[in-house]
Amino acid sequence: MAQEIKTQGTAEFDWDALALDGYTSAERSEMSDRYQGTLNSIAEREVIPGTVISLNKKEVVVNIGSKSEGVIASNEFRYNPDLAVGDTIDVYVETQEDKYGQLVVSHKIARVHSAWNKVNEVLATGEIITGFVKCRTKGGLIVDVFGLEAFLPGSQIDVKPIRDYDVYVGKNMEFKVVKINQEFKNVVVSHKALIEAELEEQKKQIISGLEKGQVLEGTVKNITSYGVFIDLGGVDGLIHITDLSWGRVNHPEEIVELDQKINVVILDFDNEKKRIALGLKQLQAHPWDALSGDLNVGDKVTGKVVVMADYGAFVEIAPGIEGLIHVSEMSWSQHLRSAQDFLKVGDKVEAAVLTLDREERKMSLGIKQLMPDPWEAIESKFAVKTQHTAKVRNFTNFGVFVELEEGVDGLIHISDLSWQKKIKHPSEFCKVDDPMDVVVLEIDRENRRISLGHKQLEENPWEVFSKTFAEGTSHQGTIIENKDKSGIVSLPYGLEGICPARHMRKEDGSNAQVEETIEFEIIEFNKDARKIVVSHTKTFEDIEDNRPAKGTGTKSKSISTSGSSANSAIKKVNVNVEKSTLGDLDALTQLKNKMEKGE
Numbered sequence: 001m002a003q004e005i006k007t008q009g010t011a012e013f014d015w016d017a018l019a020l021d022g023y024t025s026a027e028r029s030e031m032s033d034r035y036q037g038t039l040n041s042i043a044e045r046e047v048i049p050g051t052v053i054s055l056n057k058k059e060v061v062v063n064i065g066s067k068s069e070g071v072i073a074s075n076e077f078r079y080n081p082d083l084a085v086g087d088t089i090d091v092y093v094e095t096q097e098d099k100y101g102q103l104v105v106s107h108k109i110a111r112v113h114s115a116w117n118k119v120n121e122v123l124a125t126g127e128i129i130t131g132f133v134k135c136r137t138k139g140g141l142i143v144d145v146f147g148l149e150a151f152l153p154g155s156q157i158d159v160k161p162i163r164d165y166d167v168y169v170g171k172n173m174e175f176k177v178v179k180i181n182q183e184f185k186n187v188v189v190s191h192k193a194l195i196e197a198e199l200e201e202q203k204k205q206i207i208s209g210l211e212k213g214q215v216l217e218g219t220v221k222n223i224t225s226y227g228v229f230i231d232l233g234g235v236d237g238l239i240h241i242t243d244l245s246w247g248r249v250n251h252p253e254e255i256v257e258l259d260q261k262i263n264v265v266i267l268d269f270d271n272e273k274k275r276i277a278l279g280l281k282q283l284q285a286h287p288w289d290a291l292s293g294d295l296n297v298g299d300k301v302t303g304k305v306v307v308m309a310d311y312g313a314f315v316e317i318a319p320g321i322e323g324l325i326h327v328s329e330m331s332w333s334q335h336l337r338s339a340q341d342f343l344k345v346g347d348k349v350e351a352a353v354l355t356l357d358r359e360e361r362k363m364s365l366g367i368k369q370l371m372p373d374p375w376e377a378i379e380s381k382f383a384v385k386t387q388h389t390a391k392v393r394n395f396t397n398f399g400v401f402v403e404l405e406e407g408v409d410g411l412i413h414i415s416d417l418s419w420q421k422k423i424k425h426p427s428e429f430c431k432v433d434d435p436m437d438v439v440v441l442e443i444d445r446e447n448r449r450i451s452l453g454h455k456q457l458e459e460n461p462w463e464v465f466s467k468t469f470a471e472g473t474s475h476q477g478t479i480i481e482n483k484d485k486s487g488i489v490s491l492p493y494g495l496e497g498i499c500p501a502r503h504m505r506k507e508d509g510s511n512a513q514v515e516e517t518i519e520f521e522i523i524e525f526n527k528d529a530r531k532i533v534v535s536h537t538k539t540f541e542d543i544e545d546n547r548p549a550k551g552t553g554t555k556s557k558s559i560s561t562s563g564s565s566a567n568s569a570i571k572k573v574n575v576n577v578e579k580s581t582l583g584d585l586d587a588l589t590q591l592k593n594k595m596e597k598g599e
Contacts (some may be wrong), residue, residue, distance in 0.1 A: 003382050007075050007544075024220055025583075030142070038336050046092070046093055047090050047091070047092050047093075047110045047113050047114060048064055048090070048091060048093065049064070049088050049089070049090060049091075049092070050062035050063060050064040050070065050088070050089055050091045050105070051063045051064075051086065051087070051088055051089075052083065052084070052085050052086060052087045052088075052089065053069065053083060053085060053415065055074065055084075055085065056074070057074060057084065058073070058074055058075075059071050059073055059074055060072045060074055060077060060083070060103065060107075062089065062091055063196060064091060064093070064103075064105065067101055067103075068102065068103045070091060070093075070103045070104070070105035071102075072091070072105060072106065076106070076107045076108045077107065079147070080175055089107055089110075090110040090111065090114055091105040091106065091110050092105060092107070092108055092109040092110035092113060093105055093107070094106060094296065099568060111146075111147040112147060113489075114146065114148045115146030115148040116148065116185070118146045119145060119146060119148060119150075119177050119180060119187050121181065122176075122177050123177040123178075123180055124556060125208070126176065128174050128175070128177070128194060129145060129146075129174070129175055129176075129177065129189075130173070130174055131144055131145040131150065131173060131174075131175050131189065132144040132145040132171075132172050133152070133168050133169050133170060133171050133172075133173060134149070134169070135169060136165045136166055137151075139153060139154055140152050140153040140154045140156070140157070140165070141154075141157070141165060141168060141169070143173070143175065143189055145175070145177075145187065145189060146339055148187055149186070149187075150175075150177075150187035150188065150189045151186065151188050151189070152175070152188075152189050152190070153188065153190075154190075155192070156178070156189070156190035156191060156192045156193070156310045157191055157192060158191065158192055158195075159192055159195060159196065159199055159458075160221055160231065160384065161221070161222050162343075173191055174191065175189035175190060175191055175194070175195055175365050176189065176190050176191075176193045176194060177189055178190045178193060185559035192377065194365075199234060199235075202234040202235070203234060203235040204230065205333045206233065206234055206235045207235060207269060207276070210266055210269050210276065211266065212266055212267065212269075213265060213266065214265070214266045214321060215263055215264070215265050215266075215283070216232055216263070216264060216265075216266065217261060217262070217263055217264075217525055218231055218233075218237065218261070218262060218263075218264055218278075219231045219234045219259060219260070220256050220257060220258055220259060220260045220261075220262065221236060221258075221262050222258075223252050223253055223256065223258060224252070225251060225252075226240065226241055226242075227239055227240045227241050227243075227252060228241075228252045228255075228256055230262070230264055230278055232276070235276065236276070237264065237266070237269075237276035237277065237278040238275070238276070238277060238278060239252075239264060239278045239279060239280050240277070243267065243277075243278070243279040243280060243281055243282070244256070244280050244281060245280070245281050245320070246281050246284065246286060246287050246320030247287075247319045248307060248314075248316065248322070250305045250543070255280070256280075262280065263283060264278040264279065264280055264283075264545045265278065265279045265280075265282045265283055266278060266279075267282070282333075284597075286320070286361070286374070287318060287319055287320030287321050288320070288321060288358065288361045289319070291321060291358070295353065295356065296353070296356065296580060297353050297354065297355065297356055298352060298353060299352070299353050300350060300351070300352055300370070301317045301323070301347065301350070301351060301352075301353060301365065302317065302318050302349070302350050302351075303315040303317035303318075303322075303323070303348070303349060303351070304316055304323065304346065304347070304349075304352065305343050305344065305345050305346060305347045305348075305349060305350055306345065307345070308339060308340060308343065308344065308345055309339060310327070310329050310338050310340070311326060311327055311339065311436075312324050312325050312329075312330075312339050313325045313330075313342075313343045313349075313353060314327040315349055315365060317363075321363070321444065322363070323353070323363035323364060323365040324362075324363070324364050324365065325339075325341045325343075325349070325351055325364075325365045325366060326364065326365060326366075327342070327366070327545045328483070329354065329364075329366035329367060329369070330342040330343070330366075330368060330393055331367075331368055331407065332365050332368050332371070332373060332374055332375075332406060332407025332408075333403070333406050333407050333409075334407070334409055342367070347549065349367065350367075350370060351365035351367050351369075351370070352366050352367075352369040352370055353365060353367055354364065354366045354369070356420065368407075370470060372405075374405060374406065374407040374581075375407070375408065375445060375448055378408065378443060378445055378450075379445065380502070382404060382408070382443070382450065383440065384440050384441065384442065384443060385439060385440060386439070387438070387439050387457065388404055388437075388438055388440070389435055389436070389438075390402035390403060390404050390410065390435070390438050390452070391433060391434075391435060391436075391438055391439055392430050392431065392432050392433060392434045392435075392436055392438075393409065393432065395425070395426045395427050395432075396426070397414075397425065398413060398414055398431075399411050399412050399413045399416075399426060399438075400412045400414075400417070400426045400430065401416050402438060402452065404438075404450070408450070409450070410440075410449075410450035410451065410452040411449070411450070411451060411452065412426075412436075412438060412452045412453060412454055413451070413453075414426055414452060415457065416441070416452070416453035416455055416580070417429050417454050417455060418454070418455050419455045419458065419460055419461055419462060419530075420461060420462075420493075420494060420495065421494075422496075436454060437454065437457055438452040438453065438454055438457075439452065439453045439454075439456040440452060441453050441456070441459055461493070461544060462527045462530060463527070465493070465495065465524060465525075465527070466527050469495070469525050469532060470493070470523050470525065471522050471523060471524065471525055472521065472522065473490055473506065473521070473522050474519055474520065474521050474522075474539060475492060475517070475519070475520055475522070475534075476492075476517060476520070477489040477490055477491045477497065477517070477518070477519075477520045477534065478490045478515065478517045479499070479504075479512055479513065479514050479515065479516050479517075479518075479578045480496075480514065480515070481514065485500070485501045486498050486499060486500050486501055487499040487501070487504055487512070487514075489520055489534055491520070491532065491534070495532060496532070496536040497520065497522075497532040497533065498531070498533050499512075499520065499533070499534045499535060500533070500535070500565070501538065502537070503534070503535035503536060503537045503538065504536055504537070505536070505537045506518070506536065506537075506540075507540040512536055518536050519536065519539045519541050520534035520535060520536050520539065521534060521535050521536075521538045521573065522534055523535045523538060
């Protein structure tokens with residue numbers, strides 16, 4: 001019972017009425033409300049202002065109106081060595097309480113956030129800002145803008161090319177923000193953009209006062225492989241490499257130097273594109289005007305090769321005066337060759353003037369004209385019927401071109417290559433660069449043509465063949481091919497005969513086949529056309545037709561003969577020979593001698 005009374009008393013006790021601190025419940029509530037009113041409503045990950053309440057070498061204490069102060073490392077204020085108590089700074093609230101109940105803030109992050117917002121604003125407004133050039137980097141400079149590192153490309157430093165970036169390091173410069181990469185947080189600034197607008201207006205005024213032929217003084221601003229840019233005092237003009245000098249120029253650096261002041265003449269300009277074409281050589285007299293009046297076609301000149309091309313060489317005989325030596329004028333040879341086979345840049349050459357046009361300022365030269373023309377004494381050196389060794393140069397469908405000597409070419413017609421071999425294309429007979437023995441058949445000096453022969457070096461075997469293979473004679477042959485309703489038969493001495501299909505019938509009624517060796521009778525021999533027609537059928541048909549009557553006791557021969565010693569010699573050779581080659585001229589010679597003795 002006593003326990004129940006005790007518990008009930010504790011539960012109903014009014015603890016708030018117990019004023020241990022001397023304040024009533026109402027007073028305490030009022031004071032709590034007043035205290036909460038002194039605190040700011042702070043959200044995390046926001047930038048808010050704060051007041052420096054103390055600082056030392058290691059840290060800076062900042063009051064942002066929260067329950068506790070924020071502590072920031074002193075190195076975040078290195079950019080501001082004059083920071084003092086009472087200064088207002090921006091801070092970034094990372095978290096209101098860490099695991100120790102401490103407020104975590106950052107001034108560096110706040111500056112980055114603030115700077116990023118500012119650069120985006122100036123990009124939109126086009127406002128001019130000031131930045132500090134921190135250092136040089138590849139292709140440009142690194143600039144501090146609102147605490148951010150921005151990139152200043154070398155091409156955006158000034159309107160003229162900058163050769164030394166280091167002179168800008170450590171200086172404050174004005175810029176315009178020209179590009180921002182939101183993803184990578186990259187900022188690109190330009191100093192050149194600030195002065196371009198002013199220069200555009202200046203260019204318009206300068207160009208409006210230009211006239212063709214006007215001579216101005218300018219400064220060499222930039223040198224490229226194709227020309228020189230000249231600063232005319234706010235506007236640039238280009239001297240193309242061809243307008244630097246009347247002579248050949250390999251590179252503009254041979255003529256001008258950077259920052260050199262020179263006089264130039266205006267050749268042309270474009271108001272819309274603001275392009276100005278300038279000239280330097282036009283201020284000097286043209287070298288052709290000083291060319292001696294005594295120089296005429298046929299005279300000899302000396303010069304230096306300045307330019308090479310496949311079709312010829314340009315030779316400078318005086319500064320600004322050049323002549324072309326075409327490749328066809330470098331040698332008497334008519335073979336297609338490149339000019340590089342004869343000359344190279346820098347060579348000193350002596351040449352003859354072939355054409356001279358003072359008005360067009362053109363000249364053509366020749367080297368071969370200073371050498372003897374091989375065609376002048378062609379009849380004495382390569383007389384008709386004389387034998388020579390030539391070099392195969394090239395083929396055509398109708399023959400072979402050979403070179404007898406430099407500048408003297410001749411043609412061997414395909415029909416003059418061989419007495420016996422049937423040649424479809426000259427490449428079957430010889431190869432390019434092969435030596436070949438030839439006989440001069442005909443000379444056309446006026447047209448520079450020589451007809452040559454190769455087969456004429458040998459006696460015409462068809463004179464002997466006309467008797468050896470006389471019509472009616474019989475020879476052993478091998479069928480090597482069936483073609484166009486006829487067979488091609490290989491005969492002795494490498495000859496070939498044509499056997500019509502109806503003459504290939506054998507005695508048993510079958511037809512002779514390829515690779516079969518049998519007897520053939522000559523039924524046609526054409527010496528001029530070098531054509532032989534044979535028949536196997538006639539070898540046995542003749543026997544049947546000439547068979548004697550019963551009881552005579554005699555039998556006629558398969559081949560009719562005249563009984564002369566010449567035919568006996570032919571028959572003897574035909575019996576002994578199996579299959580000679582085209583070059584078996586010794587056997588033919590012996591055969592001819594026997595025939596002549598027999599006659």
